[in-house]
Amino acid sequence: xxxxxxxxxxxxxxxxxxxxxxxxxxxxxxxxxxxxxxxxxxxxxxxxxxxxxxxxxxxxxxxxxxxxxxxxxxxxxxxxxxxxxxxxxxxxxxxxxxxxxxxxxxxxxxxxxxxxxxxxxxxxxxxxxxxxxxxx
Numbered sequence: 840x841x842x843x844x845x846x847x848x849x850x851x852x853x854x855x856x857x858x859x860x861x862x863x864x865x866x867x868x869x870x871x872x873x874x875x876x877x878x879x880x881x882x883x884x885x886x887x888x889x890x891x892x893x894x895x896x897x898x899x900x901x902x903x904x905x906x907x908x909x910x911x912x913x914x915x916x917x918x919x920x921x922x923x924x925x926x927x928x929x930x931x932x933x934x935x936x937x938x939x940x941x942x943x944x945x946x947x948x949x950x951x952x953x954x955x956x957x958x959x960x961x962x963x964x965x966x967x968x969x970x971x972x973x974x975x
Contacts (some may be wrong), residue, residue, distance in 0.1 A: 844920050846904040846965055849912040852890035855963040856904060862936040862938075863899035863922075885909035914964060921968040930955045930971035937961045 853870065860867050873891045874884035889906035902920075907913070924930040934947040934955075940962030947957030947969060955971040970971055 841901070843891075843901040843903060844918075846902070846915065846920075847907050847912065848890075848963060850866055850906050850909075851963050852904050852906045855915050855961075855965070856890075856902075858961075858963070859902065860952060862933060863895075863897040865895040867895045869894035877886070877945055879915065883908070905940055915966060915970050919958065919968040920965040921970060923970050923972065925971065927954050927971050934969045936957065937967050955965060 846852075846855075855920045856867055856870065859865060869892060870890060871892045873886040873889050876882065876891060876939060881886050886908050889908070891905055893904045895902045924933060931947060934957050938961070939961045942960045944958040944960060944966075945956070947955050950956045953970055955969065957969050958967065959969075960964075
C-alpha cells in the first residue's frame with residue numbers, strides 16, 4: 840500500500856504542476872481537463888479549461904491534483920506535503936525554489952532531528968515541509 844497527496848487548486852493546477860515538475864524533476868503523466876471527461880455530458884461553463892485530474896511521478900513518489908469547480912475551492916490547511924531529502928544541498932535548493940513567490944513559515948535550518956528542516960507555503964497555496972534527517 841502507498842499513500843500520496845492529492846492537492847486541489849483554484850484554477851492554477853496546470854501552472855502549479857509545471858512548476859512542481861521542474862523543481863522536483865517530475866514527469867507529468869496525466870493532465871485532463873473537465874472537457875476530457877467521457878460521455879455526452881458537457882462541463883459547466885465555469886469548469887471549461889480547468890484540470891479535473893493531474894498525476895505526476897518523481898522518484899518513487901506520486902503527486903495528484905485538480906482544480907476545484909468555481910466557488911467550491913477550499914484553501915489547503917491542517918496538512919503539509921513533506922519531502923524527505925537526504926542531501927543537504929538538494930534540500931536547500933528545493934526549499935529555495937518552492938519558496939520563490941511564497942511565504943516562509945520556518946526557515947530551513949538545523950534542528951535536533953534534522954540537518955535541515957523548514958516549512959513554507961508556495962505561491963500556489965500548497966504548504967510544504969522540507970526535511971533532511973540526521974543519521975540515526
